[in-house]
Amino acid sequence: MTPPIRILLVDDHPVVRSGLRAMLAGQPDFELVGEAATGEEGVAAARRLRPDVVLMDLQLGPGMHGSEATRHIVAMGTAVSGPRVLVLTTFDTDADIVAAIEAGATGYLLKDAPSDDLHAAIRSAATGASALAPSVASRLLGRVRTPRATLSPRELEVLGHVAAGLSNRQISKRMFLSETTVKTHLVHIYAKLGVDSRTAAVAAATKAGLIRPS
Amino acid sequence: MTPPIRILLVDDHPVVRSGLRAMLAGQPDFELVGEAATGEEGVAAARRLRPDVVLMDLQLGPGMHGSEATRHIVAMGTAVSGPRVLVLTTFDTDADIVAAIEAGATGYLLKDAPSDDLHAAIRSAATGASALAPSVASRLLGRVRTPRATLSPRELEVLGHVAAGLSNRQISKRMFLSETTVKTHLVHIYAKLGVDSRTAAVAAATKAGLIRPS
């Protein structure tokens, strides 16, 4: 008989942790070895407990969104024979999916998934296989089919400042650029998003999940 | 001995329902009488089961946000000796809080509240007393102290179109106004929000919960 799958929960919501705990309880091949409420705690716990699978929320407390959590995932993954990371999230915005997958997450699950899907995803992740929620997988496939707008890092940075309400001049100073360059980036952004104004770009990017609403 | 408090759970996330169930389990004076995954199911279950307290999420599935859930709350509350409604949510944006309270919710809890708070809120709600999460309560108080920006209906309408990425001209046509009038509304909006551009206004209003991100 194979040893049980050692699992670490990382989520800042007691309710969610409690729910996941209950969902794992009935499975004899699962062993919950620890819980953490923040990204930092999660990384520390992962180092200490050496779980096989980490179930990790993407929204870890206020101000700790997407890219930050992604870095935590990477930090865990770099450990020798590091754990497999299963990312949990409420919303399936494209930006989060891509960021997490690119950062090395093994799988990606929506929080409204039934317990069967969760169990399957954990077992699948334990073996190293990629496990994606069906709706997420189809979304990723859809993006391949429709070669959707992919903004460069610099363009995303500019767009972020635009979404924050800064003018071109303010952005240029903050990024140590010429105002012209900022405008050029914007022109490219407009072309990629199929819009023709900064506010429309922000609206489109928000809907597409490229930027985070505040 | 008093009869137990009959509770109905309404949340579209199996994980969250499971977590709440676990949190209610240990309490002898609580009785979980039903669960529902959507607002419609919730209303039906409330009519049928006559619970004392309804624990209800504000984000019920895709496309069913704030105001919609609020209407469900109202529908439940209008029944004779209707149940007390405790609203659960992940984010404490002002708009949601106000909308839910105004619609007659008895209490308001953030999902990251510890189980003790949850228990206290349920008991408090069962007696009809208002129960607000401390962070929420202080936020409401804060809004009274700082007479926050209150936009007129017309201004909100304009701002909504701006957030959707429309130009002043487009807005003017859609609202049967002169373009100048649209600009005037915007000037007033800027003054109230303390900003000086349309994108900044959208950012500020989003953060303040005045408009909904997409």
Add this chain to the structure above:
DNA sequence: CGGCGCATCATCCGAAAGATGGATGTCCGG
């Protein structure tokens, strides 16, 4: 090597957005 995408900059021009200043009308409290 020769594209191709990314990032950087410039100039010119018309259009959109913002700043300023009025004009109504309503509603509420002194």
Add this chain to the structure above:
DNA sequence: CCGGACATCCATCTTTCGGATGATGCGCCG
């Protein structure tokens, strides 16, 4: 009942933004 606060409407002036066009260096990949 009257003045002030506020919402709604409008016009003129200045600044900013967006569109067009063009250019340079860099790194990557077939």
